[in-house]
Amino acid sequence: MKLDRQSLLGSIRDQEEKVVIAKVLDDAEKVLKNHRPLLTNFYDPYHTGLIISVLERIPDLEFGTNGGYPAAERVRIAIFPDYLDENEIDYDTVVLAVEGNFKMVQVTHRDFLGSVLGLGIKREMVGDLLVTNNGCQVVATREVASYLSTHLTRVHRVRVTVREILPAELVLPEVRVKEIKTTVASLRIDAVAAAGFGTSRTRLVREILAEKLSLNWHTCANAAAPVRQGDIISLRGRGRLELAEVRGNTKSGRIGIVIKRFL
Structure with a gap:
């Protein structure tokens, strides 16, 4: 079965991401032709989500993920015919x-x-x-x-x-989460990250320009980049944040937010 690659790849602009999805589409075509499961290599959460968003649009296919333990960040994706049970898949x-x-x-x-x-x-x-x-x-x-x-x-x-x-x-690390309820002037990444990491926006901007900060596992060098609810912000050497909730404007015109900081 030949897939409509133009349609499936059309919304992807980043060249590296196109290469990743093209490889996944090759695997999907093999699965549809040979009726045997195939495994991807390991991907971070951003690329995993990107791949899944494409696989969901292909009929007669199912997929699953596994990274060796339940809370794994990096996972392999199994692509298999929709009549198979995922429990039968060996993620190797x-x-x-x-x-x-x-x-x-x-x-x-x-x-x-x-x-x-x-x-x-x-x-x-x-x-x-x-x-x-x-x-x-x-x-x-x-x-x-x-x-x-x-x-x-x-x-x-x-x-x-x-x-x-x-x-x-496996000795799994203890995950400690600190919930931070605060307000910011805007949902720019420098404002949200500064509030979450407890530092000044000026210092955060320096870290951003030094390409030490990532948004959803992609390096972000734009201090004005918008952040949305559910986004993940990582700062090298400081850990990771999730913008867990956007609560709306306060009387003073600031925006109420809830940040989860993973310690």
Whole structure:
């Protein structure tokens, strides 16, 4: 079955996004032709939502997502005929424990990710990385798991071992959320982010111009970019916010909002 690609791709302007969707449409056509499920690589929430918005418009197909554990941010998408049950789909993900003596060395998510990508593994082959007291847990596609297990021997000068663990053995990070009820002059990203991170708009603008801030997982260099309810704002080194609710104008003309800050 040939899909109407012009219609499905027509509203997408970003070239990188077009490449992603074109690959997904190739997979969708294969599924419709061969009646066998196919898996994408790992995608962040923004691209996952983009892909799902396209798959929802294709008849006779179903899809599901899985990132190795229920709250995963990065997930693989399974595309399969609509008569199949998603419970029958094998998402072919592996959880690896990367362990070493990090008592004297402070390491971050970036250190572990850098060591993994430094082996030549593409980012889309790896899901979430969860930092633990003695290392990191890495969700990856099965096809790169053995390579990682063999070749990942050091992280930030610390020798490590890599072993496969069961998803039930994952040590999930405690998610703490602070709810902030405040008002802003406008729903510009600099105003909302400054309120959420507890800093000045002037400082936030500097961070934005330095491309340290992301809106819905895309780098945002425009301090005046509008923010809508449900949008996610990330600031490198400071964490993540969600504009959870827009409550409308106050008597003074400001806009009442509720922000969730993930600590």
